[in-house]
Every structure is written in C-alpha cells, then in structure tokens.
Amino acid sequence: GPKVLQIPSHQIIDMGQMVTLNCDPVSNHLYFYWYKQILGQQMEFLVNFYNGKVMEKSKLFKDQFSVERPDGSYFTLKIQPTALEDSAVYFCASSRGGNTGQLYFGEGSKLTVL
C-alpha cells in the first residue's frame, strides 16, 4: 500500500542544537501532519499543513518548531533550538482529504536530546 517515509529513523543530538526531521509523504496526498509521542504516552497532534501553509497547530507546537514543504520535496519539521523535553518519536502522516480521518503514517523518527 501507500507508504510514508521518514528520515532519519533515529537521531541523537545535544540540547540547543538544531534538528530537521524529513518526511516523504504519499505522492498524491495534499494534507500533511506531524504527531509527537513521548515514551509511554499517546500520540499527540502537533500540526497540519495544506497548500503550503499551516492549517492548525497545537500548544505542543512551540515557537522553536517550524514546518515547510518547499517545492513538493520533503515535508520537514525543524526544531531550533532543541530542548530535553523534545525527546520523543515524531510521526509524519499524510492524507488525500482533509476530514476523512484516514491518515497514512510513517514509521516515526525517534529523537533523543541529551
């Protein structure tokens, strides 16, 4: 079936550094998402993105976070600077429609901030 690819699968960085998580969504999908999952907790919505713009962001989407998808390339989540509490698995997802609830997820990028 359709796949969402996430790069890297794991990343370890020092607090204060910048990190970019990359997502290659399903090719004909128009809506893109990031979810965050801290170990032992549920996946939580961070942000959704459509037509080059952020549609909605949660309170977890701090000022240090940004997303973009320049010219149909990777959909990226950048964190600058990182903090210890940013350690989590970040899941990218995409969908054709904006309200179907059917999201295609990647396998996640595990971020460890030391």
Added chain:
Amino acid sequence: GDSVTQTEGLVTLTEGLPVMLNCTYQSTYSPFLFWYVQHLNEAPKLLLKSFTDNKRPEHQGFHATLHKSSSSFHLQKSSAQLSDSALYYCALSYGSSGNKLIFGIGTLLSVKP
C-alpha cells in the same frame, strides 16, 4: 476536553480465543471513531472507522460498534490469530477538524500459540 481512554495496556490471549479491546471517549460533539493498528517496526495504519449511519465497520475479521449512549467503540474479533499481535490505538476526530486525531494510549495485544 476531548479524550480517548484505553484501559488495558497489555492484553495477552491464546490463539483462537475472542478479542475485545476497550475504548471509551469523551467529546464535545459527535465524533468519528477509529482504530489504528501498529505492528512491530511498522507504521500505524487505519484498521476501522465508525460510520455515521450506525453500520458496523469490519476489516480483517475485526469489528467495532459505536455506542453513543456509553461513549464506547470497543474492538472485537471472534478468534485471535498470531498475526494479530500488535499495538492498537483508538482515536477520535470531528468531520471539521482537519484530521486532528485524538489518540488513546494504545493497547498491546499479544497472541500466543
């Protein structure tokens, strides 16, 4: 606020026995309910979605019925298979919410021979 509760963190079953994973929710309006499944080292993927017309969704032998009176959407299967071992997430969203899913914490189903 809106939330999804999955009370069992781990369910261990013998192959062939029935499966029931609990899901209850709190919501402001009438939501759609979903079950997502994540097998080991794979991405979460949609298993079931509730219908608006009280039909019972089914997929791969799994089914779930949305009971608005009890705010529940329990996942059931008549006979567990070894390949059903996975992490199961219940989630809700609203038709107008732009696919902002609210997830439960997940239930790990372990099916043994």
